[in-house]
Amino acid sequence: MSSGNGLLRRLTRPLRVRWRRAQRRGGILMYHRIAEEPCDPWGLCVTPAHFEEQMAFLAERSAAVDLASFATDDAYTPAGGRIAVTFDDGYVDNLEQALPILERHGIPATIFLVGRAPGRQREFWWDALQRAIMESGHLPATLDFPFGDGPRSFTFSETEEERLANATWSADNDDPATPRQFLFLALWSAIVVLTPDEQDAAVDYLLAWAGMPVAAPAGRLPASADAFARLAGHPLVSIGSHTLDHASLTDLSRPRQHAQIVEGHRAVEALMGQRIDRFSYPFGRIDDGARAEIAALGVDVACTSVGMAATIGDNRRELPRLQVTDRGGADFARWLREDHGLLAAA
Ligand SMILES: [Zn+2]
Structure with a gap:
């Protein structure tokens, strides 16, 4: 998953988009889950029906290319007519819901x-946090959170009106306005910097506090190692790495960045039994240390979560991606064309 882009980026975006639209360009789409969920603050879910419409549009325009095209100049055209599809994190629905649709439309x-996620019987921590805080019923009035930099205490109360406002909240686009939204973001920021074991312990603690089952709903799990291994050699699916534990690389020392990137990559290569030539930065977080590790790893292409079309001259190991939200085919076409200057002419 990715996190928000910040106020400065939001304010300067129109200028950057206008300049970049004069360049040869192409689009890299970022998906996470093909699923229907009642609550989705990070906009990670696209319904299967909408995903089908989106892929049908790319097929109709013969726009889809493999991400490897962005390692060369091949993907960049004056009309922004070439689009690559990517998924982060390896959720089970990628194979159960998305793959049949990709196959039907011939979309790579x-x-x-x-690295460590395939087959794990635990949710990713951000999904568990979402279940604990955003999808629970009545929450206790106080929370002592004994993880990270020391115990922190939170107090909680909400009105019925506040509770109802949470279902449609977008953490990427809307400032927090209700007690649950503030609590969710405070805990998200506290948990993202913990070690993987601490993250597991923290979300289990929060699920218990919220009166929610600790066991994850099956649809939110990563797919199994076997299911991914069977994809080796698939004509449409390529696999990339995304660190060992979905690390927030900018919060780690260089040795830990190295371990997360290299061990994650080797784990994915071992799983697939082949060289892996692509990477994406968890949460889109990147700094000079992570850049250097990725350059040393020698992947052909690496993706961030900066929400722009890619333009010729972009660093192939730091390519921006457009997060696709849940929208129908016509709106998807309009969004690509009007907001990003992609697939402009029929
Ligand atoms: Zn991710």
Whole structure:
């Protein structure tokens, strides 16, 4: 998953988009889940029906290319007519829901796997946090959170009106306005910097506090190692790596960045039994240390979560991607064309 882009980026975006639209360009789409969920603050879910419409549009325009095209100049055209599809994290629905649709329309796609995730019977921590805080009923009035930099205490109360406002909240686009939204973001920021074991312990603690089952709903799990291994050699699916534990690389020392990137990559290569030539930065977070590790790893292409079309001259190991939200085919076409200058002419 990715996190928000910040105020400065939001304010300067129109200028950057206008300049970049004069360049040869192409689009890299970022998906996470093909699923229907009642609550989706990070906009990670596209319904199967909408995904079908989106892929049908790319097929109709003969626009889809493999991400490898962005390692060369091939993907960049004056009308922005070439589009690559990517998925982050390796959720089970990528194979159960998305793959049949990709196959039906002949669309190539890259799935970026977290090294230790395939087959794990736990949700990713951000999904567990979402279940604990955003999808629970009545919450207790106080929370002592004994993880990270030391115990923190939170107090909680909400009105019925506040509770109802949470279902449609977008954490990427809307400032927090209700007690649950503030609590969710505070805990998200506290958990993202913990070690993987601490993250597991923290979300289990929060699920218990919220009166929610600790066991994850099956639809939110990563796909199994076997299911991914069977994709080796698939004509449409390529696999990339996404660190060992979905690490927030900018919060790690260089040795830990190295371990997360290299061990994650080797784990995915071992799983697939082949060289892996692509990577995406968890949460889109990147700094000079992570850049250097990726350059040393020698992947052909790496993706961030900066929400722009890619333009010729972009660093192939730091390519921007457009997060696709849940929208129908016509709206998807309009969004690509009007917001990003892609697939402009029929
Ligand atoms: Zn991710």
